Amino acid sequence: MNLLAIDTSNQVLGVAILKDEQIIGEVVTNIAKNHSVRLMPAINQLMNEVGLTPDELNKIVVAKGPGSYTGVRIGMSTAKSLAWALDIPIVGVSSLEVLAYQGRFFDGVICPFFDARRGMVFTGVYESLVDNLTPIYKEKNISMEEVLAKLVDEKRRVLFLSPDIAVYKETIINALGDLAVIPEGPFHIARPGFLGLAGLNRAADPTHTLTPNYLRLAEAEANWLKAQKDNEQNG
Amino acid sequence: MKKDTIILGIETSCDETAASIVKNGTEIVSNVVASQIESHKRFGGVVPEIASRHHVEQITIVLEEALQEADMGWDQIDAITVTEGPGLVGALLVGVNAAKALAFAKQKPLVGVHHIAGHIYANRLEKEFTFPLLALIVSGGHTELVLMKEHGSYELIGETRDDAAGEAYDKVARMLDLPYPGGPHIDRLAAIGEETIAFPRAWLEDGSYDFSFSGLKSAVINKIHNAKQRGETLKPEDIAASFQASVVDVLTTKTLRAAKEFNVKQVIVAGGVAANKGLRAGLQAKFSETDIPLLIPPLKLCTDNAAMIAAAGTIAYEQGRRSGLDLNANPSLLLK
Ligand SMILES: [Zn+2]
Numbered sequence: 001m002n003l004l005a006i007d008t009s010n011q012v013l014g015v016a017i018l019k020d021e022q023i024i025g026e027v028v029t030n031i032a033k034n035h036s037v038r039l040m041p042a043i044n045q046l047m048n049e050v051g052l053t054p055d056e057l058n059k060i061v062v063a064k065g066p067g068s069y070t071g072v073r074i075g076m077s078t079a080k081s082l083a084w085a086l087d088i089p090i091v092g093v094s095s096l097e098v099l100a101y102q103g104r105f106f107d108g109v110i111c112p113f114f115d116a117r118r119g120m121v122f123t124g125v126y127e128s129l130v131d132n133l134t135p136i137y138k139e140k141n142i143s144m145e146e147v148l149a150k151l152v153d154e155k156r157r158v159l160f161l162s163p164d165i166a167v168y169k170e171t172i173i174n175a176l177g178d179l180a181v182i183p184e185g186p187f188h189i190a191r192p193g194f195l196g197l198a199g200l201n202r203a204a205d206p207t208h209t210l211t212p213n214y215l216r217l218a219e220a221e222a223n224w225l226k227a228q229k230d231n232e233q234n235g
Numbered sequence: 236m237k238k239d240t241i242i243l244g245i246e247t248s249c250d251e252t253a254a255s256i257v258k259n260g261t262e263i264v265s266n267v268v269a270s271q272i273e274s275h276k277r278f279g280g281v282v283p284e285i286a287s288r289h290h291v292e293q294i295t296i297v298l299e300e301a302l303q304e305a306d307m308g309w310d311q312i313d314a315i316t317v318t319e320g321p322g323l324v325g326a327l328l329v330g331v332n333a334a335k336a337l338a339f340a341k342q343k344p345l346v347g348v349h350h351i352a353g354h355i356y357a358n359r360l361e362k363e364f365t366f367p368l369l370a371l372i373v374s375g376g377h378t379e380l381v382l383m384k385e386h387g388s389y390e391l392i393g394e395t396r397d398d399a400a401g402e403a404y405d406k407v408a409r410m411l412d413l414p415y416p417g418g419p420h421i422d423r424l425a426a427i428g429e430e431t432i433a434f435p436r437a438w439l440e441d442g443s444y445d446f447s448f449s450g451l452k453s454a455v456i457n458k459i460h461n462a463k464q465r466g467e468t469l470k471p472e473d474i475a476a477s478f479q480a481s482v483v484d485v486l487t488t489k490t491l492r493a494a495k496e497f498n499v500k501q502v503i504v505a506g507g508v509a510a511n512k513g514l515r516a517g518l519q520a521k522f523s524e525t526d527i528p529l530l531i532p533p534l535k536l537c538t539d540n541a542a543m544i545a546a547a548g549t550i551a552y553e554q555g556r557r558s559g560l561d562l563n564a565n566p567s568l569l570l571k
Pocket of ligand 1: 350354374506507538539
């Protein structure tokens with residue numbers, strides 16, 4: 001079983017190849033450079049290095065967001081097209097879940113998040129149980145303030161994981177004090193190997209209809225829906 | 236006997252997700268287009284983020300249909316071609332990344348294609364080219380005159396300095412409260428109206444083949460505005476007819492002049508506005524007095540599609556042009 005994992009949903013570009021449960025190759029960069037230009041060459045090079053040809057792949061796993069809309073689409077278009085052309089299964093995994101893997105053995109709750117600007121974050125809260133990560137708060141586009149208020153009520157230790165941790169570090173410590181656990185740099189970067197692991201035994205998604213998990217409507221659509229609602233109320 | 240060249244084309248530069256298979260650059264084997272127009276209507280124009288989202292939802296479905304309709308397998312396909320620009324960057328990225336994935340998965344050559352080269356080559360699916368030829372490209376994003384001395388060679392001799400012709404149509408349509416897309420509605424009204432208002436024609440400097448439509452657009456807006464202030468009513472069909480007369484006059488006159496100066500053997504019209512009846516009639520009238528053949532493709536090849544990308548891509552492929560797996564979307568790609 002050869003599995004290719006692809007993550008371009010945020011600044012990290014990650015590609016991993018798993019042979020069953022073993023990572024046999026992994027490429028990770030965390031730089032603000034064009035995913036569209038670099039993704040296919042990264043896949044190609046890694047495949048060459050581990051000595052696999054495209055037709056030897058058995059499964060594609062892709063980080064489906066949330067994250068940068070464009071970044072998510074680059075990974076998703078690539079992954080869907082690969083899975084379709086090679087006629088192999090595809091699995092989409094939440095980008096937040098991949099990040100939560102860095103806290104897989106944390107005794108408490110895990111809060112991975114991505115900055116969504118203007119005080120908003122994309123986040124979900126997970127708990128690490130014996131054999132898996134279990135979501136306890138549904139993934140949402142929500143204000144950090146609201147998330148922290150809920151976490152304060154939990155009265156448990158919370159592990160925060162985010163490439164954007166610097167933006168909210170102070171706010172988090174002010175709200176949770178000693179209950180907040182904020183690890184060092186490398187823990188905040190999603191690893192494509194974990195993405196592969198998360199998708200390894202998961203049932204396939206339908207290739208054609210698998211879509212990004214934006215967690216947010218396009219602005220024009222949100223405005224349009226609001227206008228429709230206002231019209232209904234006035235008319 | 237020479238083996239057939241079978242090319243897969245992919246186009247996602249704006250609001251159509253399209254895939255097609257073309258044989259020898261001249262024969263459509265399959266041509267699938269998923270239009271998003273219904274989705275964008277509610278916004279009065281194409282919203283780039285929404286367009287990009289639709290492309291991701293449609294891309295593999297459209298590809299599968301194109302292969303099924305052609306009843307062909309991967310071993311028959313010689314190369315993957317895709318629009319690399321110009322267009323909406325987020326929209327282009329979906330097609331470009333899909334094309335790269337296919338090229339890698341099936342170990343096929345990859346060729347990036349210029350969208351306008353595609354529009355020009357849509358005509359070759361109807362009739363073989365004779366060089367030198369002149370192409371007039373008119374669409375929502377383009378107004379260009381391109382001279383071609385041979386296959387795959389494009390010399391830009393004129394372009395718009397501000398708005399594209401199609402853009403001016405959309406703006407005037409909005410002033411007249413016509414639904415999106417406005418071009419066909421203006422065309423329809425113009426057919427029943429009369430040219431009662433003398434709108435300006437932007438000829439620019441002597442000998443220039445460039446275009447400008449922003450002055451005309453402002454003139455139309457001012458005319459409507461002033462009439463409103465004076466409590467007069469202008470007939471929308473007359474505004475449409477007068478506006479369209481100005482656009483058609485400039486486009487046809489410059490095209491004819493360029494055709495004569497460069498001694499071309501063919502004039503071809505391409506792009507969404509090539510579907511405009513007023514423009515078609517204007518061009519036919521002007522060129523019927525010459526012996527230069529005028530080619531205008533059927534409606535479904537005027538608007539964005541992937542057969543035109545595969546057709547232009549066939550020439551690029553045959554000329555040995557290749558793109559790497561680092562191919563990127565280029566929203567302001569130049570035609571070379
Ligand atoms: Zn076009």
